[in-house]
Amino acid sequence: MHPDAPLPFAETLSVLQTLVPPKLLSPRVGIICGSGLSGLGGSLKEVVLISYDRLPGFVQSTVPGHKSFLAFGLIGSVPVVAMLGRFHPYEGHKLSSVVYPVRVMAKMGVKNIIITNAAGALNPNLAVGTIVVVHDHIALPNLTGMNPLLGPQIDSSYSRFLPISDAYSRSLRRLVFQAAHQLSLDREALAEGTYAWVSGPTYETAAEGRFLRAAGADVVGMSTVPEVLAAREEGMNVMVLSLVTNMVVIPEGYKSVREEVEAELAGKVTEAVVDEVVSHEEVLTLGREKGDLMKALVEKVVEFIGNGNGGAV
């Protein structure tokens, strides 16, 4: 059993069986929608929306830009299940709750999961609006004892020591670039990169931004990695798409306040320094602006998976 167990899988699955038509009950692909990206739910055919409060084991999403619905439906002819709103540890949710929906998806037979998020860019070559196909991560919380796989194993069929150097499926990543080609996207629309997971809810200081960049991260966010770990533990193929919603504030150099004051005292005219900050509103606005692009990519990848392309099952 896992920490804080028992996990109510049987109850959750039994509720789903009563609410979801048989045709949609064995989804091929799981999707998690990041901040401002839940619009995907609107394009599912034959959609059935289930409020999280009807599902044992599910908590509520409390963050603006996240709904609290599990959506079942079809993309083309492929049955999918999508979380319209995810859970973050900074909301006060336990890690076991954050990843519970991923485990439920696995119990329903999902083998491929597409996880989206909104993220800040650390790499100055990334532009706001770019979608980063994540190929690796840096998770300081994992390295310092905040890992959803900590604790007794769910059962002996799970690996105790899970390797995650291959967490981000190469075949699924290939599908995204093939999808971008079919959608005639500009080359700049997509990039590849490493996602840094931080707990949030504070955004980064400039020094933290420099630190994460120096460590090799391209984007930073407050979600996703716990879900990736659970999905890998459940044996799923994982794909992660990060929408760059803002540049992390990393000024070129520190403008000394002492020098500014000394210059003023010497009668020199100084340039006013305005400290920049990030806001969640900015994140959501970008999510709305680029939501259709993210949706188009995800739909195309699902279509490819449905056709058995790319080596993903």
Ligand SMILES: O=P(O)(O)O[C@@H]1C[C@H](O)[C@@H](CO)O1
């Ligand atoms: O759920 P995601 O990772 O898309 O949300 C990001 C990270 C924080 O939850 C929030 C900060 O603006 O957006």
Ligand SMILES: Nc1nc2[nH]cnc2c(=O)[nH]1
């Ligand atoms: N940590 C973090 N998460 C984000 N989510 C969206 N933008 C950001 C950001 O700049 N930093």
